[in-house]
Amino acid sequence: MKRYTLTAFIITLLLTAAIIMIPGAVTATDPPSELPATPASITYIGGGANGTASNGGSVSLPAETPLNATITVSAANDDITDFAGGTQVTLVNGSGTASFTCSAPPDTTNNITYTNVEVSVSFSVAAGELTVAAPNKEVEYNGADQGIDITVTGTGTTNYKIYYSTTQALSADNYTTGSLENPKYKAAGTSTTVYYYVEYTGSGSFSDKSGSALLKIIPAVITITAKDVTVDYDGQVHGGTGYVMTGNLSGGDKIADNTVTITGSSKSAGEYTLVPAGARIVNTAGGDMKDSYRIVYASGKLIIKAIPVNLAWYTDSTFTKPYKKDSLIYTGHEQIVYAKVSNALTSDSVFITKYDTIKTNSAIPAGKYTALAKELSNTNYTLTGGKNTTFSWEIGKAPLTVAVAANNTKIIKTYDSTDAVISENLALEVLGLAEGEIATATGAWSYSDTVPGDNKTVLVKNITINYVTAKKENYSYSYFPLSTQGVINKAVLIVKADDLTFRKGQSLPELTYTITGFAPGEDESALTGTIALTTDFKADESRPGYYKISYEGSAFTSDNYDIQYEEGKLTLLNEDGSLPKEQKAMGKWVPFVIVGVVLVGGFLANLFITKAKKSGKKKKLRKKGSSKGVNQRTRRIEKIDELEQTQPEEGGEAYDPQDDYYGEEDEYYDENFTEDKDFSQEDYSDLSDDMYYDQEE
Numbered sequence: 001m002k003r004y005t006l007t008a009f010i011i012t013l014l015l016t017a018a019i020i021m022i023p024g025a026v027t028a029t030d031p032p033s034e035l036p037a038t039p040a041s042i043t044y045i046g047g048g049a050n051g052t053a054s055n056g057g058s059v060s061l062p063a064e065t066p067l068n069a070t071i072t073v074s075a076a077n078d079d080i081t082d083f084a085g086g087t088q089v090t091l092v093n094g095s096g097t098a099s100f101t102c103s104a105p106p107d108t109t110n111n112i113t114y115t116n117v118e119v120s121v122s123f124s125v126a127a128g129e130l131t132v133a134a135p136n137k138e139v140e141y142n143g144a145d146q147g148i149d150i151t152v153t154g155t156g157t158t159n160y161k162i163y164y165s166t167t168q169a170l171s172a173d174n175y176t177t178g179s180l181e182n183p184k185y186k187a188a189g190t191s192t193t194v195y196y197y198v199e200y201t202g203s204g205s206f207s208d209k210s211g212s213a214l215l216k217i218i219p220a221v222i223t224i225t226a227k228d229v230t231v232d233y234d235g236q237v238h239g240g241t242g243y244v245m246t247g248n249l250s251g252g253d254k255i256a257d258n259t260v261t262i263t264g265s266s267k268s269a270g271e272y273t274l275v276p277a278g279a280r281i282v283n284t285a286g287g288d289m290k291d292s293y294r295i296v297y298a299s300g301k302l303i304i305k306a307i308p309v310n311l312a313w314y315t316d317s318t319f320t321k322p323y324k325k326d327s328l329i330y331t332g333h334e335q336i337v338y339a340k341v342s343n344a345l346t347s348d349s350v351f352i353t354k355y356d357t358i359k360t361n362s363a364i365p366a367g368k369y370t371a372l373a374k375e376l377s378n379t380n381y382t383l384t385g386g387k388n389t390t391f392s393w394e395i396g397k398a399p400l401t402v403a404v405a406a407n408n409t410k411i412i413k414t415y416d417s418t419d420a421v422i423s424e425n426l427a428l429e430v431l432g433l434a435e436g437e438i439a440t441a442t443g444a445w446s447y448s449d450t451v452p453g454d455n456k457t458v459l460v461k462n463i464t465i466n467y468v469t470a471k472k473e474n475y476s477y478s479y480f481p482l483s484t485q486g487v488i489n490k491a492v493l494i495v496k497a498d499d500l501t502f503r504k505g506q507s508l509p510e511l512t513y514t515i516t517g518f519a520p521g522e523d524e525s526a527l528t529g530t531i532a533l534t535t536d537f538k539a540d541e542s543r544p545g546y547y548k549i550s551y552e553g554s555a556f557t558s559d560n561y562d563i564q565y566e567e568g569k570l571t572l573l574n575e576d577g578s579l580p581k582e583q584k585a586m587g588k589w590v591p592f593v594i595v596g597v598v599l600v601g602g603f604l605a606n607l608f609i610t611k612a613k614k615s616g617k618k619k620k621l622r623k624k625g626s627s628k629g630v631n632q633r634t635r636r637i638e639k640i641d642e643l644e645q646t647q648p649e650e651g652g653e654a655y656d657p658q659d660d661y662y663g664e665e666d667e668y669y670d671e672n673f674t675e676d677k678d679f680s681q682e683d684y685s686d687l688s689d690d691m692y693y694d695q696e697e
Helices: 634-646
Strands: 007-013 042-045 051-054 058-061 067-074 086-092 095-102 117-125 130-133 137-140 151-154 161-163 191-200 210-218 220-226 229-231 242-247 262-263 272-275 293-300 300-305 311-314 340-342 350-354 365-378 392-393 401-404 411-413 429-430 441-446 455-465 483-491 492-497 500-503 513-516 534-535 546-552 561-566 570-574
Touching: 130 191, 130 210, 220 272, 272 293, 311 392, 340 365, 401 455, 401 483, 429 441, 429 455, 441 483, 492 546
Parallel strands: 007 095, 058 117, 137 210, 220 293, 229 300, 411 483, 492 561, 500 570
Antiparallel strands: 007 086, 042 051, 042 067, 051 058, 067 086, 095 117, 130 151, 161 191, 191 210, 220 242, 262 272, 272 300, 311 340, 350 365, 365 392, 401 429, 441 455, 455 483, 492 513, 534 546, 546 570
16 A cells, blocks of 8 residues: 655635625725624535535545636625635645635625735645446457557546566566556467556545456358359259358458359259358468468358249140130030140150149039149159149130021011001021030011012011020020011902992982001001092982992002902982882892893783792782783782792802883882881882892793
8 A cells, every 4th residue: 555645735816806886875984894704604516426515614525526627615604795706726636725815896785895805725635536447358359459458547537657568477575667558469379467557646545456468360251151042943953153241351351362162052943052162261362361260161052943944725636726715615525625825845755744623524613613633754844833833724714695486487467557467477596506405496586668569678686595495505696587478468358348338319419439458556547549449320310220330530559458449339319218029029039030021012011030938929010001900919919928938049050130120111019108108218128139020921
């Protein structure tokens, strides 16, 4: 232990006089007043700790306090304001006294001036304490000087010296024989013990520190790693292509050229090891630096990747029909797809050795399927991730078509103002079905228009397919209307002049006609043109009898109808409403024969009419003026009986009104015919041109 004497404080004190004015009526000639004996407290600030003392007191400072500490003075008397004072103190020894003078400004209000006061404070500094750390040091060679590292901490850390020695331990007796320089080494392989001694040079006393540390410089580690190589299989040999060095080469040290070799190579797909060796490190002069470096080798990888093949898919085993989305449709039979490798080297033989679901069985319906190629014959190729390795393919729905059955007869109808098709033999057939499967079709048939004509278009709409044994999911059908040909014949219209009956002397009624045969909902407005009726009856000239009603002028026309015309019959009755005489003889008649007519001397000869008799009966009618008298009552009764009992027979010769005899003398009549019964036109409504004459016996 050693004790050191502190250098005496050199105190420089700057004081400023002040005049302190005491309150009250004091004149400028009043004597000055002194400050109190203990006017202030003394405060030390700095060095890591503070100290305070009054006038004449002391302050103990920590070891290694900075030489220039600031001393401040503060007033102890509250009546004293703006107390001024201070100094810079330099510590020379471990202890000392600081003296200085304090002053206060005058009190001008009270006309008081204060007298300066001397202040004295004692200072002392405590002894210092040090902590020394000097660990062993191991460092890789880097070409730079290396020494041990000593760290000194604690109070007074700036007041010490370190002595070094590599030959002997240092103590309080011999430390001065050591060197103040830290010994330096840089060669790899160095292992040296360095001794040290720390001498404290600050104020106070303390125990010096001594010890030793091991300095070791080891070879630097340099790692040589073969570069990884990854290539696609191409049929060529591949190996290492270089290396990567990690670690630091010092100065101009380097790996000698062409000394690193890398083994490992292949041309087949796979993973291989690349091994580096033979590296040699030299300095700038070419000298071997093997002692300064330790070389470590790390292997790399050679990866030759099997290349993915492209699979092209076909629908035939000769690979001439590439698969397309719509190339396979439902047939009811087995479906197969075939895969072929399309991008292998021409020198390699590659084909698929395993696969799943490449073909379907005969029960397969339309739908989507997956063909998965799983393995190839050549390991230099892979299916993993290859294009179309997992192949989604589809059996499409077979297209169906509907046609008008070939055995349909030509469709014929007569115009009826509608587009309806009238036929018992309408049929559709479904085409495109797989063998043995059955489906039928129905639809709504109609003409495209209603106009008569040949080769008319017949439309088939709203077609529905009934899947009998076929399954709908295996087929596709796109609806579209069908058509075939048909005929619409014109309808027949009959324009019939209406029959007329009226009495002699009456005016001729209006001539009318009736049209029959119109299609539903149509009438004469569907026709164009007009018709006019005429008759051969002439008023005031014609005798009672039968006359034709016929047509003259233009006629009706129509695109939809064939028009036929029928004449009518005009019947002119006698003035009393009776029919002409040849209509009175009713019954079942055979053809008549006019036997003869002889006119002699203005007299009408007998007219003989032969008639057939019904049921063996024969009736007679007397001609007016005949010599053979007949009871008129009897004749009328016979006539009535004849009307009631007789019916015309088939095969009789029709009565021709042109053959009538209209002369008054030739009429057959019954004078009292209308007395008991009036035979009106209604009684002869069934008479026609088929009437027959009685033959008078």
